[in-house]
Structure formats: structure tokens, C-alpha cells
Amino acid sequence: MRPSLVIVGAGPRGTGLIERIAANAPELYDGSGLDLHLVDPHPPGAGRVWRAAQSPLLWMNSHAEDVTMFTDETVDMAGPVRPGPTLHEWAGIDGRTFADRQLQGAYLRWVHEQAVAALPSSVSVHHHPRRALRVSGPREGRQRVWLEGRPRPLPADLVVLTLGHLDAELDDEQRDLAAYARAHGLVHLPPDFTADSDLSALAPGEPVLVRGFGLAFVDLMALLTEGRGGRYDGDTYLPSGREPVLHVGSRRGVPYHSKIGYDWTGERPPLPRFLGPAQIDGLLARPAGFDFRRDVWPLVEKELGFAHYHRLFTVHPERTAMPWSDFEEKYAVVEAAAERETLVASAVPDPRDRLDLAALDRPLEGARYATHEAFQEGLREYVETDLSRRHDPRYSPDLAVFLGLLSVYGQLVRLGDIGGRWHGLFSYLASGPPGPRLRQLLALSRAGVLRFVGADMEVRAEDGVFRASSPTVPGHSVEARALVEARLPEPTVRRALDPLLRALHTEGVAESPDGLLRVDRVDGRVLDRSGRPHPRRFALGPHTDGRTPGAFTRPRTGGPAFRQNDATARAALEFLGELAGRAAA
Numbered sequence: 092m093r094p095s096l097v098i099v100g101a102g103p104r105g106t107g108l109i110e111r112i113a114a115n116a117p118e119l120y121d122g123s124g125l126d127l128h129l130v131d132p133h134p135p136g137a138g139r140v141w142r143a144a145q146s147p148l149l150w151m152n153s154h155a156e157d158v159t160m161f162t163d164e165t166v167d168m169a170g171p172v173r174p175g176p177t178l179h180e181w182a183g184i185d186g187r188t189f190a191d192r193q194l195q196g197a198y199l200r201w202v203h204e205q206a207v208a209a210l211p212s213s214v215s216v217h218h219h220p221r222r223a224l225r226v227s228g229p230r231e232g233r234q235r236v237w238l239e240g241r242p243r244p245l246p247a248d249l250v251v252l253t254l255g256h257l258d259a260e261l262d263d264e265q266r267d268l269a270a271y272a273r274a275h276g277l278v279h280l281p282p283d284f285t286a287d288s289d290l291s292a293l294a295p296g297e298p299v300l301v302r303g304f305g306l307a308f309v310d311l312m313a314l315l316t317e318g319r320g321g322r323y324d325g326d327t328y329l330p331s332g333r334e335p336v337l338h339v340g341s342r343r344g345v346p347y348h349s350k351i352g353y354d355w356t357g358e359r360p361p362l363p364r365f366l367g368p369a370q371i372d373g374l375l376a377r378p379a380g381f382d383f384r385r386d387v388w389p390l391v392e393k394e395l396g397f398a399h400y401h402r403l404f405t406v407h408p409e410r411t412a413m414p415w416s417d418f419e420e421k422y423a424v425v426e427a428a429a430e431r432e433t434l435v436a437s438a439v440p441d442p443r444d445r446l447d448l449a450a451l452d453r454p455l456e457g458a459r460y461a462t463h464e465a466f467q468e469g470l471r472e473y474v475e476t477d478l479s480r481r482h483d484p485r486y487s488p489d490l491a492v493f494l495g496l497l498s499v500y501g502q503l504v505r506l507g508d509i510g511g512r513w514h515g516l517f518s519y520l521a522s523g524p525p526g527p528r529l530r531q532l533l534a535l536s537r538a539g540v541l542r543f544v545g546a547d548m549e550v551r552a553e554d555g556v557f558r559a560s561s562p563t564v565p566g567h568s569v570e571a572r573a574l575v576e577a578r579l580p581e582p583t584v585r586r587a588l589d590p591l592l593r594a595l596h597t598e599g600v601a602e603s604p605d606g607l608l609r610v611d612r613v614d615g616r617v618l619d620r621s622g623r624p625h626p627r628r629f630a631l632g633p634h635t636d637g638r639t640p641g642a643f644t645r646p647r648t649g650g651p652a653f654r655q656n657d658a659t660a661r662a663a664l665e666f667l668g669e670l671a672g673r674a675a676a
């Protein structure tokens with residue numbers, strides 16, 4: 092029997108893994124033959140999120156020059172570096188383009204083809220355009236992967252689950268809202284992939300409550316405006332008359348911070364500094380474990396502050412009141428947040444030059460507007476200020492904080508999943524919409540097609556309608572017959588609709604406190620509830636507690652996802668190599 096490796100999920104993560112298998116095979120696998128089965132109903136490379144069959148109005152939220160599927164020397168891994176083009180180099184487009192998802196899908200397809208071509212000739216690749224339903228088999232023996240519509244399973248010496256973003260069953264609140272909508276003839280769209288949602292029930296001119304102001308909202312906004320025939324004439328939106336009126340709010344009540352619109356120049360902050368491998372080792376060695384708020388967050392704050400002030404003092408010493416060497420020495424020793432604030436206040440005169448994470452995180456905290464209209468203007472001003480600051484290189488300490496966030500993420504991955512709150516903050520600060528999208532948002536607001544509800548948005552199902560209010564505009568509420576939850580489903584094992592993950596849950600895989608699939612931090616082997624790694628099952632990606640900031644790595648930033656792909660590929664090849672050796676002996 093030829094050894095067999097089954098990869099379930101052929102999106103970016105599955106593709107990155109094949110790239111690493113090809114890179115490491117010459118060293119670790121002696122060419123004794125291997126069947127590599129790739130299972131995914133969607134096309135290999137692009138997978139579901141990046142498939143060609145979707146609206147061209149949906150964009151990436153990364154600059155094309157910041158997207159690579161290839162490793163470089165900054166990746167800390169045992170396998171060899173195999174350089175390759177970024178998205179913008181491959182597509183021959185300007186590096187600052189926000190490519191649409193179809194183009195990124197074409198790049199991913201090409202990467203997939205390259206990776207397959209680079210595999211040793213003894214490896215045969217088979218794509219099965221089906222869902223995998225179940226993995227069975229003993230811990231110490233061959234696994235079987237059952238596919239939809241196929242009576243016989245695929246034999247698998249190893250299985251890797253690169254399942255990505257998953258659909259989930261409704262939680263109690265969503266179930267109640269759905270039942271209320273059914274009983275009163277209302278429309279309720281629960282958390283979903285916006286590209287896959289049926290939006291036809293959202294009628295022209297009708298108010299629609301939208302809960303969620305992140306990237307799912309941006310997709311929804313594009314599909315319900317330009318997607319309904321509206322267009323932009325410069326900064327003016329010309330409606331088609333087929334748009335509903337969107338009333339959007341969330342916990343923060345504001346959109347994610349704009350993508351930064353200028354390049355890094357000059358010396359990089361020397362990171363990691365206060366949150367590096369030594370601090371992570373220290374946290375992992377604590378016999379009583381660690382608490383994120385108490386033990387990790389202060390290190391995160393200190394690291395991000397260091398990145399910010401290093402940049403400010405290096406490129407704008409005229410905006411500081413102390414030599415960098417003095418500041419750095421004092422900054423290194425202060426521990427309490429209040430002492431740090433005092434130091435910063437004495438060294439950085441302009442508050443706009445200080446890093447205030449709490450204010451960045453909750454800009455509407457405590458804000459109250461007398462009228463709904465006053466708030467619309469206030470929020471437009473907020474977005475305009477954010478847009479201009481994030482495109483102004485005089486505020487390049489913001490970009491240093493972005494680099495700090497990437498560095499911190501790379502370190503925190505070793506702690507396992509440390510909570511959705513950190514992931515959310517990272518996305519809000521570092522993974523926001525392209526500037527042009529926020530300019531569209533402003534135009535839609537001025538045209539009255541988009542209205543802002545406020546922070547801590549509350550939605551009640553009452554009097555036969557949905558009603559939304561927010562403490563930002565006391566006394567104001569809005570009624571609608573439609574409610575859209577603009578966010579992805581939670582990627583938890585317990586609620587996943589995917590039968591494969593549910594079966595694993597029943598069998599006893601371990602879950603993180605956030606309900607994600609727990610995996611070994613080094614090579615991605617799936618853990619059971621006693622913490623034992625499964626010898627033959629691996630998982631990589633956003634449904635695991637080894638999740639990284641996103642699938643796409645910026646060139647020369649270390650890329651924790653690449654490190655993980657390399658470690659998993661090597662562990663898999665070593666295992667398969669030993670198996671082939673034993674069979675030959």
C-alpha cells in the first residue's frame with residue numbers, strides 16, 4: 092500500500108502546507124511514493140473565500156504588495172526558504188492596489204499549481220471536489236476519511252484539517268431572533284459569509300438594522316449599494332433607488348481603523364523588546380498558568396508603546412522633550428501604567444503623539460449626542476480624521492504600532508489561543524478597511540443610504556419589529572423589519588455545522604476556552620482532552636487555537652503561519668518517511 096496523506100480544505104492554508112511539503116520533501120522523504128488527496132468542494136488554491144465565482148465588488152483588505160504565499164529568511168523555520176512573488180508582483184499591478192478577491196483567487200490557484208509541480212515525481216495529487224464528513228480509525232493505525240456521496244472512505248496514514256472559516260449553528264440569542272422573525276414576518280440574517288448570503292429579502296428603501304461594523308459589514312455595504320446599481324461620482328454617491336437604508340452599529344459603534352496608506356521608511360523598531368521568546372517562556376513556565384488581562388496585557392501595552400515611541404523619538408525628536416536614550420532607560424523600568432503615563436506626559440507634549448490604546452479601542456466611550464443628526468456628523472468627522480491621520484506619514488508611529496501588533500501576534504501564538512478579545516482588537520487596529528472603502532462609507536452616509544446607530548448598540552425584538560438604540564444618542568431608537576448580523580460565524584468546534592468537526596467533538600478532541608480546536612503548539616497535531624497529541628491528525632488555521640492574524644503574510648515579517656506550515660509539513664514527512672521505511676524493511 093502506498094502511503095497516503097489526506098488534506099481536508101484546499102484554501103490558502105492547505106495550499107501553503109503543500110508548498111512546504113514540496114520544499115521539505117527532498118530532505119525528509121526518500122521518494123518511495125505518496126498519494127496526496129486534497130478534499131474540498133471548492134477549487135484548490137482559492138477555496139471557498141477566494142473562489143472565482145463571486146462578486147467583483149468584494150475586495151481584499153490588504154495592499155497587493157502585502158500579500159505573499161512565499162517564505163523568506165525572516166521566517167524562523169527548519170525547512171528551506173523558497174522565494175516567490177507577492178500578489179502585486181505576480182499580477183503586475185501597483186503594490187498599493189486593493190485587489191478584488193477573484194484576482195487573489197487566481198494568484199492562489201497559480202501558487203497551488205506551482206506547489207504541486209514542485210512535489211517529487213513520486214507524489215501523486217488527487218483532488219476530490221466533495222465535503223469530508225468524518226474521520227475514523229484507531230489512534231495507532233490508518234485513518235479513514237469519509238466523503239459525501241462516496242460509499243468507501245479514503246485511506247489516510249495522516250490527515251490534516253485546514254478547514255478555515257466554518258459555518259456554525261445559531262446560538263440561543265440568534266435562534267430566538269430567528270423565531271421572532273418567522274412569527275412576525277420579519278427578515279433576520281444570522282452571522283454568515285456575506286458573499287454567500289441571500290440579500291434579496293432586503294427591500295429597496297426599507298430600513299435594515301445591521302449589527303457589526305467590521306469587514307463583513309464592508310462587504311454587505313458594497314453588495315447593497317454598488318451591487319444594487321448605485322455608483323460613485325467622486326465623493327458623491329448616486330443611488331439607484333434599489334438600496335435599503337442601512338442602520339449600522341456595534342459594541343464600539345465605529346468602523347475599524349483605516350488601513351495605513353504610506354510606506355515604512357528608515358530604521359525599524361527593534362522588536363521584540365518587552366514581549367519576546369523569554370517572556371513567553373516565563374508565562375508558559377508558571378505553575379499556576381497565566382491570566383491574559385493580568386499577566387499578558389501589560390506586556391502587550393509596553394511592547395506597543397515601545398514601538399510607537401521608538402519611532403516618534405527617532406524621526407520626530409522635535410516633538411519630544413527628552414533625548415531618546417533617557418526616555419528609553421526610564422521606559423524600560425517603569426512597570427505601572429500610571430507611572431508610564433506620567434513619563435510619557437513629561438516627554439511627549441502633544442497628546443496626539445501619545446499612544447492611548449483605550450481611546451483608540453473605544454473612541455465613543457462616554458460620548459453623548461443630543462440628536463441623531465448631530466451624531467451622523469460627529470461620526471463622519473471621526474472617520475475623516477482617522478482617514479487623514481492613517482494616510483499622513485507624520486503619524487508614522489501608528490505604522491510602528493502596526494509592526495508591534497504583528498510582532499506581538501507572532502509571540503502570542505505560542506501561548507495558544509488567548510481569547511477572542513485580543514483577536515478582535517488586533518483586527519480592529521491592524522486589519523481595517525481600505526481607505527477608499529471608508530471614503531465610500533462617508534459618501535453613503537451623506538447620501539442618507541447609511542446611518543450610524545452608536546456604541547453598545549442594543550437590538551430588541553418587540554411590538555412585532557426589531558428596534559435598535561444606543562447610549563451614544565440617548566432617547567433615540569430606530570425600527571426595522573430586517574436585521575442583519577454582519578459578522579462571521581464563531582469558529583467553535585461545538586457549534587460548527589461541519590459534520591466532520593462535530594464528530595471530532597463527540598469523540599473527545601480538546602477545545603480552547605474560546606471553543607477552538609486545540610492543537611500542539613509545535614507541529615499542529617490535534618490534542619485530546621487529556622492533552623495527548625493524536626499521532627495521525629493535524630489541524631492548521633482559524634478554527635484552531637494556533638490561529639494566526641490571517642492567512643496572508645506580509646513579506647519580511649516572520650509569518651507565524653509559515654512557521655507552522657513548515658513544522659507540520661516536516662512532522663508529516665518524517666512520520667510518512669518512517670512508515671515507508673518500516674514497510675520496506
Ligand SMILES: Cc1cc2nc3c(=O)[nH]c(=O)nc-3n(C[C@H](O)[C@H](O)[C@H](O)COP(=O)(O)OP(=O)(O)OC[C@H]3O[C@@H](n4cnc5c(N)ncnc54)[C@H](O)[C@@H]3O)c2cc1C
Pocket residue numbers: 099100101102103104105130131132133137138139140141150151152153221222223224253254255256284579589590591631632633641642643644
Ligand atoms: C470573507 C473573508 C475575507 C477575508 N479577507 C482577507 C484579506 O483581505 N486579507 C487577509 O490577509 N485575510 C483575509 N481573510 C482571512 C482569512 O483567514 C484568510 O484569507 C484565508 O482565507 C484563510 O485560509 P484557510 O485556508 O485557513 O481557510 P479558508 O479560506 O476558509 O479555506 C478552507 C477551505 O476548507 C474547505 N472545507 C471546510 N470544511 C470542509 C470539509 N468538511 N470538507 C471539505 N472541505 C472543507 C472550505 O470549502 C474552504 O475552501 C478573510 C477571511 C474571510 C472569511
